[in-house]
Structure formats: C-alpha cells, structure tokens
Amino acid sequence: DIQMTQSPSTLSASVGDRVTITCRASQSISSWLAWYQQKPGKAPKSLIYKASNLESGVPSRISGSGSGTEFTLTISSLQPDDFATYYCQQYNSYPYSFGQGTKLEIK
Amino acid sequence: EVQLVETGGGLIQLGGSLRLSCATSGFTVSNTYMNWVRQAPGKGLEWVSVIYRDGTIYYADSVKGRFTISRDNSKNTLYLQMNSLRAEDTAVYYCARDGPERWIQNWGQGTLVTVAS
Numbered sequence: 001d002i003q004m005t006q007s008p009s010t011l012s013a014s015v016g017d018r019v020t021i022t023c024r025a026s027q028s029i030s031s032w033l034a035w036y037q038q039k040p041g042k043a044p045k046s047l048i049y050k051a052s053n054l055e056s057g058v059p060s061r062i063s064g065s066g067s068g069t070e071f072t073l074t075i076s077s078l079q080p081d082d083f084a085t086y087y088c089q090q091y092n093s094y095p096y097s098f099g100q101g102t103k104l105e106i107k
Numbered sequence: 108e109v110q111l112v113e114t115g116g117g118l119i120q121l122g123g124s125l126r127l128s129c130a131t132s133g134f135t136v137s138n139t140y141m142n143w144v145r146q147a148p149g150k151g152l153e154w155v156s157v158i159y160r161d162g163t164i165y166y167a168d169s170v171k172g173r174f175t176i177s178r179d180n181s182k183n184t185l186y187l188q189m190n191s192l193r194a195e196d197t198a199v200y201y202c203a204r205d206g207p208e209r210w211i212q213n214w215g216q217g218t219l220v221t222v223a224s
Contacts (some may be wrong), residue, residue, distance in 0.1 A: 034210035034211065036152075042216075092209075098154070101152075
C-alpha cells in the first residue's frame, strides 16, 4: 500500500502570505495526486487533480506541482476563505490513500 | 448539476448492521466510478470502497469481508452494506464520484455512523 505524508501538520499564516504544503508518497505515483480542502462540518472539496490541474472555479492563487513522490500545494496570497484543512490523495493504485491533513490557521 | 445525498446513518450497537444509501442526480451512477470514503471524528479521510462502471469492486483491508458496496441502476443509487460493525467504524461516511481522470471530484454531505457498545 502507498503511504502519503503531509507536512506540516499545522501551519499558521496571515492574510496575504504565501504558503506551501508538501505531500510525499512512499513510492512513485506519477502525477496521480489530488488536493482537497475541507472546512469544519463540511465535505471535502476538490481543488487540484493530476498534481497540477485546477478544478473549475478554484481561484488561480492556488496551484499544485510535483511528480513521482514529491508534491506541493501553494497558495500565493492567502485569503480569509483559505483557512481550512488540506488533504492530498494518491489515486495511482488501490487502496487510495490520503495524507493526514494540514490545518491552515490564522496567525 | 451533480448531487450526492447520503442517508441511513445513525446509532448502532457493536456487531450490528446498517445500510447506507447515496441518492444521486445529474449523472448516471452506472456510467462512473463511485466510492465510499469515511472520516472518524476529529481524524483524517480514509478511503473505504469503489465500484467501477463494469462492476469491479475494491475494498480497504479494514472493511473487507464486512462491508459490501453495490448500486441500483434503476434508482441511480449507491449503497454500502455494513455488517459486524466495530467501534472503529464510527465515522462520517461520504459517497463520492470519480472525475474523468479518476480522482474524487464530487462528494456528498456525509452521514454519521456511530457504533456504540
């Protein structure tokens, strides 16, 4: 099974900051990686698929990159709506697996 | 518009059974890959099961032999039959639809299952 490791677990930042979240896979997953945003009490929302493709309607300040085993999610200028928990997920092979999550908090 | 609405959650005794339903609209459930994903209280996301267009099925090891995914094409509905429930099965269960390139694109609002002793 493929293990996904995110860092950091918690990130404190201010509106306007640039932030980066890292996701590492235990083996190569090519570009079969997605990123999700989840707010308290709500379902996850798809942000990025195939490592760097933005879902329709997702603001362009959010971007993804990487391939193989190392991936990043970057938010170029944090907005109040961005404070949430973010998960990466590999869909290279079953069982699908998620990172443990990164909680983005207001500093 | 794609919509996924889960029902069937609730409080169940240890060792009991429960069937979750996911009513869908805006697409045809038999023409896509459908998943169940769960989230224990205060924890991260855990993939549970998938059913392919052709009926191929996969399960997480943690539920294999106890849970069964199925669909009713005439009702455009996905199901998860959960037997021999354990305390560690307590979670919000999400119904989720794959996008064209197989990531999980759409999520329902979730239904809470609580397994109590």
